[in-house]
Amino acid sequence: MKLLERRSIRLYDQDVKISEKELKEIILETNLAPSSMNMQPWRYVLITSDEAKEKLRPALYGNIKQLETSAAMIVIFNDLHKFELAEKIYDEAVEQGLMPPEVKEKQMTNIKNMVQKADLDKLNISGMIDCGLAAMNLMYVAREHGYDTCPIGGFNHELIHDVVGLDKERYTPVMIVSIGKAAEEGFPSVRLPFDDTAKII
Ligand SMILES: Cc1cc2nc3c(=O)[nH]c(=O)nc-3n(C[C@H](O)[C@H](O)[C@H](O)COP(=O)(O)O)c2cc1C
Numbered sequence: 745m746k747l748l749e750r751r752s753i754r755l756y757d758q759d760v761k762i763s764e765k766e767l768k769e770i771i772l773e774t775n776l777a778p779s780s781m782n783m784q785p786w787r788y789v790l791i792t793s794d795e796a797k798e799k800l801r802p803a804l805y806g807n808i809k810q811l812e813t814s815a816a817m818i819v820i821f822n823d824l825h826k827f828e829l830a831e832k833i834y835d836e837a838v839e840q841g842l843m844p845p846e847v848k849e850k851q852m853t854n855i856k857n858m859v860q861k862a863d864l865d866k867l868n869i870s871g872m873i874d875c876g877l878a879a880m881n882l883m884y885v886a887r888e889h890g891y892d893t894c895p896i897g898g899f900n901h902e903l904i905h906d907v908v909g910l911d912k913e914r915y916t917p918v919m920i921v922s923i924g925k926a927a928e929e930g931f932p933s934v935r936l937p938f939d940d941t942a943k944i945i
Contacts, residue, residue, distance in 0.1 A: 750883060751931070753892035756813040756924030762891065764858040766793070767816060770885050770923075779874035781851065782833060785826035786878040787915060789908040791817040796827070799907050806900035810922035815891070817922050819908055820879055822871035832853050836943035868916055875918040886923050892930070896920040 762770075767790055775784060775855055791800055802820075804811060811817060819864055837843035858867075883893045897919050905912045 751807040752894040753926045754894050755928040756807050756929045758813050760925035762815040773885045774877045774878055774882040777878040780870045783826045785823045786819050786824045786875045787821045787827045789819045803900045807898050809898050810894050814922040814924040817863040817920050820875055820918040822875045822918055823915055824867055825914050827855050827859050838917050879919055882921050891923050892926040
């Protein structure tokens, strides 16, 4: 897989479906992305059936080629209740000998303090950063499996919860990633030069 050769692909071979087994592998590999306190706030809805795709259609701004030809439209959400799974994550880490129990206790105390403060803005920003990393990982993992993707921000963020049946207050939409077997090359796109984006100090 050549990472630097990824391009947004908007047209896929409709005859190539991705099995549920492989989609699950792709998601589990995607989840190897790093996240703040390892809370893994990413949640995905994988839209694969024609029926579910039809429900998604009115929520899209354009992006119809991806909808109609992809093997799946993967909607990524940031879970604002991510800390509910903290104990599960850290217990497992302790069980597997990956984390000393006292570190778990310390982390749980930190989390309880954070939950009490309930700074929704901070929670949302931190989760969106994590989910952005997951989205990028998903695009690379897809290539590793021989597929291509297109990140899609062009959808109605108010309608999307009804389409997928998730709670609006709890889950913040991040983006949709279409995935499938490429049926086009995609087009090269310009990147800004070093000096416009970075400096060495
Ligand atoms: C957050 C985000 C939202 C995007 N939304 C769309 C979209 O709605 N439709 C689309 O065709 N491409 C979308 N793109 C793809 C960009 O247009 C594309 O990444 C950019 O032009 C660079 O091209 P490349 O991905 O081929 O390198 C989006 C990309 C990102 C990161």
